[in-house]
Amino acid sequence: MRLGLALLGLAYVFSQFFRAFLAVLAEPLARDLGATPDDLARASGLWFLAFAAMQVPVGWALDRIGPRRTSSVLFLIGGAGGAALFALAQSPAHVSAAMALIGVGCAPVLMGSYYIFARSFPASAFATLGAVMIGVGSIGNLAGTVPLELLVEAVGWRATLAGLAGITGALALTMFVFVQDPPRLDSGETGGLLDVLRIPALWLIIPLMLVNYAPAAGLRGLWIGPYMAEVQNVTAGVPTLIMGLAMIAGTFAYGPLDRWLGTRKWVVVGGTLMGAAACLALWAAPRADYVTALALFSAVGFFGMAYPLMMAHARAFVPMHLAGRGVTLMNLFSIGGVGLFQMVTGRLHAGVAAGAESAVAPYTAVFLLFAALLLGGLLPYLFIRDRVD
Numbered sequence: 001m002r003l004g005l006a007l008l009g010l011a012y013v014f015s016q017f018f019r020a021f022l023a024v025l026a027e028p029l030a031r032d033l034g035a036t037p038d039d040l041a042r043a044s045g046l047w048f049l050a051f052a053a054m055q056v057p058v059g060w061a062l063d064r065i066g067p068r069r070t071s072s073v074l075f076l077i078g079g080a081g082g083a084a085l086f087a088l089a090q091s092p093a094h095v096s097a098a099m100a101l102i103g104v105g106c107a108p109v110l111m112g113s114y115y116i117f118a119r120s121f122p123a124s125a126f127a128t129l130g131a132v133m134i135g136v137g138s139i140g141n142l143a144g145t146v147p148l149e150l151l152v153e154a155v156g157w158r159a160t161l162a163g164l165a166g167i168t169g170a171l172a173l174t175m176f177v178f179v180q181d182p183p184r185l186d187s188g189e190t191g192g193l194l195d196v197l198r199i200p201a202l203w204l205i206i207p208l209m210l211v212n213y214a215p216a217a218g219l220r221g222l223w224i225g226p227y228m229a230e231v232q233n234v235t236a237g238v239p240t241l242i243m244g245l246a247m248i249a250g251t252f253a254y255g256p257l258d259r260w261l262g263t264r265k266w267v268v269v270g271g272t273l274m275g276a277a278a279c280l281a282l283w284a285a286p287r288a289d290y291v292t293a294l295a296l297f298s299a300v301g302f303f304g305m306a307y308p309l310m311m312a313h314a315r316a317f318v319p320m321h322l323a324g325r326g327v328t329l330m331n332l333f334s335i336g337g338v339g340l341f342q343m344v345t346g347r348l349h350a351g352v353a354a355g356a357e358s359a360v361a362p363y364t365a366v367f368l369l370f371a372a373l374l375l376g377g378l379l380p381y382l383f384i385r386d387r388v389d
Helices: 002-020 022-033 037-053 055-064 067-087 092-106 109-120 123-137 139-143 146-155 157-178 193-197 202-211 214-232 237-254 257-261 265-284 290-303 307-315 320-355 361-381
Strands: none
Touching (some): 002 139, 055 109, 123 257, 123 307, 139 237, 202 214, 202 307, 202 361, 214 265, 214 361, 237 265, 265 290, 320 361
């Protein structure tokens, strides 16, 4: 099982890469295809929305046929196929279609590993194992910064995507051979998605799940690049790399805190408040010097990585025979929220930019929206029962 989890972890590296690499490709795509920031926001949003829409069938497939076939087949068709389509793109619409297909392919990768954690490891280790998987996968976040920038400069973005398509396809076939499904449950208990939705505690965590990851993913995956170019007059590579490192550090920092402090709820509450404060600081001082602005972006990334802890909190209320549907439902809201607000911020940015006299005004609107989302999602979560396995 260790080799299978390692392969799923490697596939998750690609998932993290694909969700964040458009910030670095903004300039060559604008030059070659005429892609605007709004086009890229739409394409990025479609990746997340396709990823989210697949969580319902992926949850069913994990519970019924297991993570081996679910993860490998979708990763082959969607991940490799989408990267190949991207390499052949002739317009922003082709980029959007490719990103949606890649989102379908990446949808089962993390959830396949989470399903194995829920079924084959102690419940008390779920948050830590989940954080380790996300932390390792975040190498892909880093690969989509300076290394990608250098590779694209050397061979071009089309050759880069063609190579990624080949590597993704080979990895998917290897996963099919080596990933092991957990033993089937013979408890006789049945149920489906509606049974998960009937769990009252989940409705207190869903609003925060919808918005918690959106600022970190949105700023790192899309807005930090144009902001640094237009406001700070620097290229995206180094800022995205530093913000990516902050997100990895945040993931590992959150992982063991529930066991160390004996609470999940209040760790999430504190981190969310800090993330909202960083967004508000960016809104209040959008023309801050480069170091200060990058520090605030990095703070949003660091404190926005409470996902594994929130998943563990939600999973604690879900019975074992519904583990697949439970983790994928939460992931649907988390990733779906990122996709939704990528598109919302794209429209917001374009709308404000059309009537603004300064380059900074559209970004202040984005920063303020992200802060409001975090604070609004936190309100219902304050009433959830704290639960640590």
